[in-house]
Amino acid sequence: MECSLIEIAQHAGGEILGDGNRQVSGIASIQSAGGTDLVFVEDERRLGEALASRAAAVVAGTFCRGKSLGKPVLVSREPRLVFARAAELLLSPDSSHAAIHQTAIIDPSAWLGDGVGIGAHVVIQPGAKIGDLTTIGAGSFVGEGVVIGRQCKLAANVSIYQGVAIGNNVVVHAGATLGSDGFGYVRDPQTGRYYKFPQVGRLKIEDEVEIGANSTVDRGALDWTRIGRGTKIDNLVHVAHNVQIGEDVVIAAQTGLSGSAVIEDGVIIGGQVGIADHVRVGSGAILGAQSGIPTKKVIRGKGVVFWGTPARPIRQLLRELALLARLAKRQANH
Numbered sequence: 001m002e003c004s005l006i007e008i009a010q011h012a013g014g015e016i017l018g019d020g021n022r023q024v025s026g027i028a029s030i031q032s033a034g035g036t037d038l039v040f041v042e043d044e045r046r047l048g049e050a051l052a053s054r055a056a057a058v059v060a061g062t063f064c065r066g067k068s069l070g071k072p073v074l075v076s077r078e079p080r081l082v083f084a085r086a087a088e089l090l091l092s093p094d095s096s097h098a099a100i101h102q103t104a105i106i107d108p109s110a111w112l113g114d115g116v117g118i119g120a121h122v123v124i125q126p127g128a129k130i131g132d133l134t135t136i137g138a139g140s141f142v143g144e145g146v147v148i149g150r151q152c153k154l155a156a157n158v159s160i161y162q163g164v165a166i167g168n169n170v171v172v173h174a175g176a177t178l179g180s181d182g183f184g185y186v187r188d189p190q191t192g193r194y195y196k197f198p199q200v201g202r203l204k205i206e207d208e209v210e211i212g213a214n215s216t217v218d219r220g221a222l223d224w225t226r227i228g229r230g231t232k233i234d235n236l237v238h239v240a241h242n243v244q245i246g247e248d249v250v251i252a253a254q255t256g257l258s259g260s261a262v263i264e265d266g267v268i269i270g271g272q273v274g275i276a277d278h279v280r281v282g283s284g285a286i287l288g289a290q291s292g293i294p295t296k297k298v299i300r301g302k303g304v305v306f307w308g309t310p311a312r313p314i315r316q317l318l319r320e321l322a323l324l325a326r327l328a329k330r331q332a333n334h
Helices: 005-012 042-054 081-089 314-333
Strands: 015-017 037-041 055-061 071-075 177-180 186-187 194-196 201-204 216-218 224-227 305-307
Touching: 005 015, 005 081, 015 194, 037 042, 037 081, 042 055, 055 081, 177 201, 186 216, 216 224, 305 314
Parallel strands: 037 055, 055 071, 177 216, 201 224
Antiparallel strands: 015 071, 186 194
């Protein structure tokens, strides 16, 4: 998509220094930029390199004010953020290229909005609804009654079970599975056999969520599993049944959330974190990589880093480790 720097500034913010009519059609690194690309620099030491590149324009911090620039610059206190928002505009889907592949199997009762793109061998079952400008990659499966909003992007081989509801501007990467049954069984103490607890709830994914490759999100057992607006989930993450995740949560790879856990708004979860059932993590808490949260534990502390197993505030953990090291040294000396 080609835009003027004025249009980019209106969408992404920032102040234009130089020719606001300069046309930009892509984004790139400083090293690989072409003549119509936008680049960004947040380190003043690299400003000269960015200005000398082939790029059409530069996003930079306020340190460029008062300097001889030589090409248009979009100035912001947060150049990385402005660049990300500019990319959002420049890389937005173009409905003129949308097509439905001839091998796709689409039930006649399914509804497709304007500019929907459907890849090869996609299956869309009865009653599904796909919003305008959404694209679905090759080999994906959309179950009965699934609702997908506007401008979503589903990569190849995504599987969406029956009745899942997905909001607008959601990105789902290859191999993800949404709405599968939760891992819930009841053991008969007489026979030792396990019987499946009903998994008849639903899954709701709100606007602007991103779900990484090969991640899995289970439906609720009897009620809903919910992923809140703006949450970003990395590759290889598992979200179990009845989990409630708030808004603007970030979850890194190989994390597992057990059934009925509650993750409040703005939480940051590092890689390989294990969260047991019925845990509550309060708003704004930060869970360090490989932390473990035991059953029914409540974690509270906005901006506080929790680490270890069981997870506790990192300052407390470091004091404990230091004490253990002193005790071990004292024992060795005896």
